[in-house]
Amino acid sequence: xxxxxxxxxxxxxxxxxxxxxxxxxxxxxxxxxxxxxxxxxxxxxxxxxxxxxxxxxxxxxxxxxxxxxxxxxxxxxxxxxxxxxxxxxxxxxxxxxxxxxxxxxxxxxxxxxxxxxxxxxxxxxxxxxxxxxxxxxxxxxxxxxxxxxxxxxxxxxxxxxxxxxxxxxxxxxxxxxxxxxxxxxxxxxxxxxxxxxxxxxxxxxxxxxxxxxxxxxxxxxxxxxxxxxxxxxxxxxxxxxxxxxxxxxxxxxxxxxxxxxxxxxxxxxxxxxxxxxxxxxxxxxxxxxxxxxxxxxxxxxxxxxxxxxxxxxxxxxxxxxxxxxxxxxxxxxxxxxxxxxxxxxxxxxxxxxxxxxxxxxxxxxxxxxxxxxxxxxxxxxxxxxxxxxxxxxxxxxxxx
Amino acid sequence: xxxxxxxxxxxxxxxxxxxxxxxxxxxxxxxxxxxxxxxxxxxxxxxxxxxxxxxxxxxxxxxxxxxxxxxxxxxxxxxxxxxxxxxxxxxxxxxxxxxxxxxxxxxxxxxxxxxxxxxxxxxxxxxxxxxxxxxxxxxxxxxxxxxxxxxxxxxxxxxxxxxxxxxxxxxxxxxxxxxxxxxxxxxxxxxxxxxxxxxxxxxxxxxxxxxxxxxxxxxxxxxxxxxxxxxxxxxxxxxxxxxxxxxxxxxxxxxxxxxxxxxxxxxxxxxxxxxxxxxxxxxxxxxxxxxxxxxxxxxxxxxxxxxxxxxxxxxxxxxxxxxxxxxxxxxxxxxxxxxxxxxxxxxxxxxxxxxxxxxxxxxxxxxxxxxxxxxxxxxxxxxxxxxxxxxxxxxxxxxx
Numbered sequence: 120x121x122x123x124x125x126x127x128x129x130x131x132x133x134x135x136x137x138x139x140x141x142x143x144x145x146x147x148x149x150x151x152x153x154x155x156x157x158x159x160x161x162x163x164x165x166x167x168x169x170x171x172x173x174x175x176x177x178x179x180x181x182x183x184x185x186x187x188x189x190x191x192x193x194x195x196x197x198x199x200x201x202x203x204x205x206x207x208x209x210x211x212x213x214x215x216x217x218x219x220x221x222x223x224x225x226x227x228x229x230x231x232x233x234x235x236x237x238x239x240x241x242x243x244x245x246x247x248x249x250x251x252x253x254x255x256x257x258x259x260x261x262x263x264x265x266x267x268x269x270x271x272x273x274x275x276x277x278x279x280x281x282x283x284x285x286x287x288x289x290x291x292x293x294x295x296x297x298x299x300x301x302x303x304x305x306x307x308x309x310x311x312x313x314x315x316x317x318x319x320x321x322x323x324x325x326x327x328x329x330x331x332x333x334x335x336x337x338x339x340x341x342x343x344x345x346x347x348x349x350x351x352x353x354x355x356x357x358x359x360x361x362x363x364x365x366x367x368x369x370x371x372x373x374x375x376x377x378x379x380x381x382x383x384x385x386x387x388x389x390x391x392x393x394x395x396x397x398x399x400x401x402x403x404x405x406x407x408x409x410x411x412x413x414x415x416x417x418x419x420x421x422x423x424x425x426x427x428x429x430x431x432x433x434x435x436x437x438x439x440x441x442x443x444x445x446x447x448x449x450x451x452x453x454x455x456x457x458x459x460x461x462x463x464x465x466x467x468x469x470x471x472x473x474x475x476x477x478x479x480x481x482x483x484x485x486x487x488x489x490x491x492x493x494x495x496x497x498x499x500x501x502x503x504x505x506x507x508x509x510x511x512x513x514x515x516x517x518x519x
Numbered sequence: 520x521x522x523x524x525x526x527x528x529x530x531x532x533x534x535x536x537x538x539x540x541x542x543x544x545x546x547x548x549x550x551x552x553x554x555x556x557x558x559x560x561x562x563x564x565x566x567x568x569x570x571x572x573x574x575x576x577x578x579x580x581x582x583x584x585x586x587x588x589x590x591x592x593x594x595x596x597x598x599x600x601x602x603x604x605x606x607x608x609x610x611x612x613x614x615x616x617x618x619x620x621x622x623x624x625x626x627x628x629x630x631x632x633x634x635x636x637x638x639x640x641x642x643x644x645x646x647x648x649x650x651x652x653x654x655x656x657x658x659x660x661x662x663x664x665x666x667x668x669x670x671x672x673x674x675x676x677x678x679x680x681x682x683x684x685x686x687x688x689x690x691x692x693x694x695x696x697x698x699x700x701x702x703x704x705x706x707x708x709x710x711x712x713x714x715x716x717x718x719x720x721x722x723x724x725x726x727x728x729x730x731x732x733x734x735x736x737x738x739x740x741x742x743x744x745x746x747x748x749x750x751x752x753x754x755x756x757x758x759x760x761x762x763x764x765x766x767x768x769x770x771x772x773x774x775x776x777x778x779x780x781x782x783x784x785x786x787x788x789x790x791x792x793x794x795x796x797x798x799x800x801x802x803x804x805x806x807x808x809x810x811x812x813x814x815x816x817x818x819x820x821x822x823x824x825x826x827x828x829x830x831x832x833x834x835x836x837x838x839x840x841x842x843x844x845x846x847x848x849x850x851x852x853x854x855x856x857x858x859x860x861x862x863x864x865x866x867x868x869x870x871x872x873x874x875x876x877x878x879x880x881x882x883x884x885x886x887x888x889x890x891x892x893x894x895x896x897x898x899x900x901x902x903x904x905x906x907x908x909x910x911x912x913x914x915x916x917x918x919x
Contacts, residue, residue: 304739321738325783337772337795338721338864339704340888342763349773350760353753360750363742372737373749374783378776383725383793383831385774393783395737431783464738488740 120499122155122207126191127199135493138193139239139263141169141272148191152206152231159214161229167282168246168254168273171231175213178222185223185516186296186476187212187509188230190246190468194238198301198495204483204502205299206231212509223513225294232468239263239272247471252287288475294518295443296472299481299505301497303465305488313501314508315459316447317480319399320470321370322436324408326394328355328415331425334380334388349378349387351422358414359394362407368462369407370397393431399462401436437470442518443479450511454504477518481505520899522555522607526591527599535893537595539639539663541569541672548591552606552631559614561629567682568646568654568673569633575613578622585623585916586696586876587612587909588630590646590868594638598701598895604883604902605699606631612909623913625694632868639663639672647871652687688875694918695843696872698880699905701897703865705888713901714908715859716847717880719799720870721770722836724808726794728755728815731825734780734788749778749787751822758814759794762807768862769807770797793831799862801836837870842918843879850911854904877918881905 129148131137138144149171156163156173163173171191174184189205209229216223230250237243242258259270259280273280307315332348356373363371376392394411398404412428419426448458461482469478483505486496529548531537538544549571556563556573563573571591574584589605609629616623630650637643642658659670659680673680707715732748756773763771776792794811798804812828819826848858861882869878883905886896 302739303736304741305735305744306739306741309744323738335705335888336703336864336890337774338723338770338797339702339706340770340864341704341706342760342770344705344709347760347772349776350756353756353773356750356753357757360742360747370738370740370742372747372784372786373753374737374778374785374787375781376749376776376778376787378774381775383774384772384795386772387774387776395784397738464736464740488735488744490736 120502123199123203126151126203126207132195135196136193136199137195137197138191140192140234141239141276145169145192145233146276149231149233152191155210156229159210160217161213166286167278167280168249168286169233169276169278170246170250170286173210173213173229175217175227176222177224177226179224182225183292183294184226184228185294185513186228186230186472188232188296188468189298189300190232190235192233192236192238194236194491196493198490198492200301200485200495200497201303201490202235202300204301204497208299208506208509211506212513215510216513227513235468240269244468244471247468249283249286250288251471251475253471253474254283254286290476293476295440295477295479295516296469297443297479297481297509297512298467298469299483299509300467301485301490301495302482302488303485303490306461307459307482307484308486308488310459312457312459313484313504314451314456315461315482316444316451317439317463317482318444318460319439320437320463320467321397321399322401322404322434324396324404324433325431326396327429327431328392328394329427330355330390330419332388332422333386335386337384337386340386345386346423347386348390348424351418351424352376352390352392354418354422355415356392358418359411362410362414366403366407368398368400369403370464371395371407371411397464399436399438404436437473437478439479440477443477446512446516447479447481447508449515450508453511454507481508520902523599523603526551526603526607532595535596536593536599537597538591538593540592540634541639541676545569545592545633546676549631549633552591555610556629559610560617561613566686567678567680568649568686569676569678570646570650570686571631573610573613573629575617575627576622577624577626579624582625583692583694584626584628585694585913586628586630586872588632588696588868589698589700590632590635592633592636592638594636594891596893598890598892600701600885600895600897601703601890602635602700604701604897608699608906608909611906612913615910616913627913635868640669644868644871647868649683649686650688651872651875653871653874654683654686690876693876695840695877695879695916696869697843697909697912698867698869698878699909700867700880700882701885701890701895702882702888703885703890706861707859707882707884708886708888710859712857712859713884713904714851714856715861715882716844716851717839717863717882718844718860719839720837720863720867721797721799722801722804722834723795723797724804724833725831726796727829727831728792728794729827730755730790730819731827732788732822733786735786737784737786740786745786746823747786748790748824751818751824752776752790752792754818754822755815756792758818759811762810762814766803766807768798768800769803770864771795771807771811797864799836799838804836837873837878839879840877843877846912846916847879847881847908849915850908853911854907881908
């Protein structure tokens with residue numbers, strides 16, 4: 120917890136925690152972290168995209184590595200646990216092994232990625248994608264709000280963009296990836312449990328819907344002659360909610376709704392709204408999407424309004440590997456805790472690394488489910504148990 | 520119809536019809552109208568608030584008058600029938616009487632009010648309220664967007680503000696008021712009828728509602744733990760519609776809805792919306808309001824969201840006098856037409872005059888229910904029958 124507090128001092132904005140990719144605060148945090156890693160006896164490097172890596176050798180030197188990590192960039196006015204917890208948990212677990220002179224059948228690399236939040240440049244997961252061999256050189260020309268390209272920001276950080284190609288790991292070098300992360304949701308708190316085992320990172324589909332009815336005078340058009348776009352959209356929003364409620368792992372949200380003309384005495388003629396549909400399984404998400412689209416088409420027909428539906432965004436779900444889920448579950452049970460399996464609603468570096476190797480995630484309860492906010496908080500007890508579970512996992516992990 | 524076209528030439532804005540209270544276009548329209556009245560043999564005056572009055576004497580001179588009128592001001596980019604039709608219909612009916620030398624047991628005054636739309640100054644019905652003895656001298660100090668006070672605008676128009684007190688009529692001088700007006704709604708068109716008899720001008724109550732739930736990540740908060748302000752507001756909007764559908768003469772509209780924070784991936788934490796509730800009877804409107812408030816409180820409780828409801832505006836209904844409704848109904852039936860009784864959803868000068876004497880209104884079908892728009896249209900046939908019905912009304916009108 121002291122290290123997390125220390126890391127939170129490195130900020131680009133005074134009085135709050137904002138640590139953007141390749142900023143001065145990122146550089147300072149990376150160097151402090153590298154120092155802690157060296158003190159723990161790890162072999163430290165910072166790769167061509169600013170990722171800090173600390174390697175703890177196996178009993179048989181040069182053995183493939185298990186990666187433990189997360190990210191050390193933050194959103195603006197962030198909390199201190201999102202990302203950093205996963206890096207420090209990995210470091211503390213390895214320190215514990217080093218202290219006992221305990222070597223495992225595999226190497227461990229503690230990894231601190233630098234670009235998970237995607238705040239500074241219009242891209243995200245750049246550093247973890249590169250490690251998985253999925254780097255897209257086009258992103259080097261993307262610029263931040265001040266017009267600084269990613270390429271120039273890398274050079275200023277002390278990285279060599281020409282060396283990016285060397286970041287990619289081969290399947291043979293890497294056994295698996297495990298990421299400890301705060302939950303960023305209220306499920307574990309509601310279940311009164313310190314940790315949960317992630318089954319998958321939800322896939323998402325986002326729809327933009329436009330309902331075209333007929334505007335009219337709120338005082339002169341009888342109810343039966345109306346084609347009220349807002350009444351139709353309201354019925355559709357409830358159909359979205361109903362579709363999610365009827366499928367255990369599906370989440371569906373109408374987050375934006377714009378009503379026009381939007382006057383107190385005018386029947387709304389046009390409503391635009393968005394639907395965000397998520398599920399740990401793409402099949403479930405697709406089925407929920409179909410049900411939602413069927414429902415809202417039916418509502419539109421019954422209310423004689425026109426409808427336009429388009430897909431804004433789509434990303435498939437990332438399943439956690441059964442071996443990771445099982446080994447983590449056993450580690451949780453080892454401490455007498457009920458294993459709580461849950462999907463991740465937010466995206467993580469594990470999504471990118473899943474292209475390379477099996478991934479697993481351990482979620483830690485956070486107060487009120489709050490994240491991306493200075494109020495973000497975890498307890499000392501929960502931090503302690505999550506490291507103990509991580510150690511237990513490491514000691515038992517075997518790729519079948 | 521030619522006179523309505525001619526009147527529409529008097530506009531404050533080139534290329535469209537905008538005739539604001541006491542403007543140069545209002546002055547020109549008032550003078551053209553006064554000329555037509557004089558040609559028809561009426562005794563013409565323009566009162567201290569710019570109202571044009573043309574008196575057609577009774578068989579017994581000095582007898583009380585029946586007023587026929589409406590307004591000749593318009594909204595910006597208006598149609599040519601809203602208001603003007605009622606004035607010209609009155610003029611044409613009286614011309615018809617004059618042509619035949621036919622005098623009635625009462626005088627007739629054709630009245631063209633100047634401030635019904637309330638566009639130029641932040642007040643409305645100034646001229647008709649004054650005639651009913653309800654003038655509020657405080658409005659003289661209200662200013663238009665250019666900082667011109669109503670007092671100075673009156674002087675510029677050629678009126679004497681000091682003479683406003685003389686505008687008020689006594690109950691003995693006035694028998695009743697009848698106003699012909701386009702419907703501004705789609706009911707008559709849907710019923711395939713040229714005219715309808717107005718039963719009342721709807722009262723209105725407007726509520727502002729705020730729903731306070733809890734914002735959250737669309738990917739991490741399970742459905743059962745959500746307090747989604749938009750899902751709650753959607754259910755409430757449908758309850759508003761349902762309350763109106765279950766009461767024959769009640770209209771209820773959610774016209775404005777603002778959702779925050781309003782991001783595609785964030786569960787809405789706060790929604791503000793408006794409810795406009797109208798009915799020809801205040802008791803019905805109050806009962807519908809109570810039902811709506813009861814329903815939305817229940818929805819808020821079930822969804823664990825907070826609720827704040829406040830009244831933004833309230834105006835009682837104005838009933839048309841039974842004698843006016845009956846005589847108009849008989850006049851409609853005289854021409855073999857089905858009498859269609861309907862409330863008026865919009866406000867009219869008749870609301871102000873009802874403080875003085877019995878009022879009645881005859882609605883004329885307008886294309887598509889459209890008004891306050893250059894597309895506003897009536898047919899020559901409908902204009903013709905409305906004047907014939909007005910004449911029939913005049914010939915049979917007796918205050919019981």
